[in-house]
Amino acid sequence: MSSYHYKTTSPSAMAAVSDWETKKADFDAKREKLKNVFGGPGSPMYSGSDSYVGGVKISDSRDLDVHWRRPDEYGYRALQHAAKPEKGATKEARAAYKAEHERLTALWQEHCPERISKDDVWKALGADSGSVWLSGGVFFKHEGAIYLNLGFQLKEDGEHIDSATEIVASEFEAARQLVLNRRKAA
Numbered sequence: 137m138s139s140y141h142y143k144t145t146s147p148s149a150m151a152a153v154s155d156w157e158t159k160k161a162d163f164d165a166k167r168e169k170l171k172n173v174f175g176g177p178g179s180p181m182y183s184g185s186d187s188y189v190g191g192v193k194i195s196d197s198r199d200l201d202v203h204w205r206r207p208d209e210y211g212y213r214a215l216q217h218a219a220k221p222e223k224g225a226t227k228e229a230r231a232a233y234k235a236e237h238e239r240l241t242a243l244w245q246e247h248c249p250e251r252i253s254k255d256d257v258w259k260a261l262g263a264d265s266g267s268v269w270l271s272g273g274v275f276f277k278h279e280g281a282i283y284l285n286l287g288f289q290l291k292e293d294g295e296h297i298d299s300a301t302e303i304v305a306s307e308f309e310a311a312r313q314l315v316l317n318r319r320k321a322a
Contacts, residue, residue, distance in 0.1 A: 185265065
């Protein structure tokens with residue numbers, strides 16, 4: 137598959153990526169704050185270009201199975217749709233489980249961050265999210281520029297990202313390494 141590298145300093149592109157970074161940072165902060173509500177951080181889940189929370193990292197105790205699914209391979213548990221009391225639970229116990237589950241569901245709805253989509257930033261940049269889905273694409277901000285690696289070529293009469301100029305892969309990789317090293321150091 138071909139790979140095309142671009143760079144732009146367009147104010148609209150910078151604003152689109154800055155907005156995405158703010159939205160993603162807010163999402164991640166809310167995801168982490170779930171530990172204050174449920175005792176563990178939310179899972180960083182991805183589906184296509186969407187980010188969402190699928191569960192929280194809490195104890196794998198069987199006592200929690202009434203309200204939570206068993207932990208996944210990473211230790212995250214998703215809230216059940218309804219309480220699942222053990223066999224033989226009394227009517228009173230079932231009513232208590234139901235009330236507790238309604239409380240947990242309300243907390244989840246109040247504190248769990250909404251799903252966010254990177255499709256929004258691709259659209260704001262001027263790229264068709266369908267092309268990104270089919271051919272791939274990544275972007276990042278570095279020293280006043282947006283760097284893009286796309287699996288498709290931008291064309292003046294087709295898809296167009298404001299003021300994007302094609303660059304060599306080595307320039308893209310050098311900027312990418314600097315960004316990655318800065319993240320590791322942080």
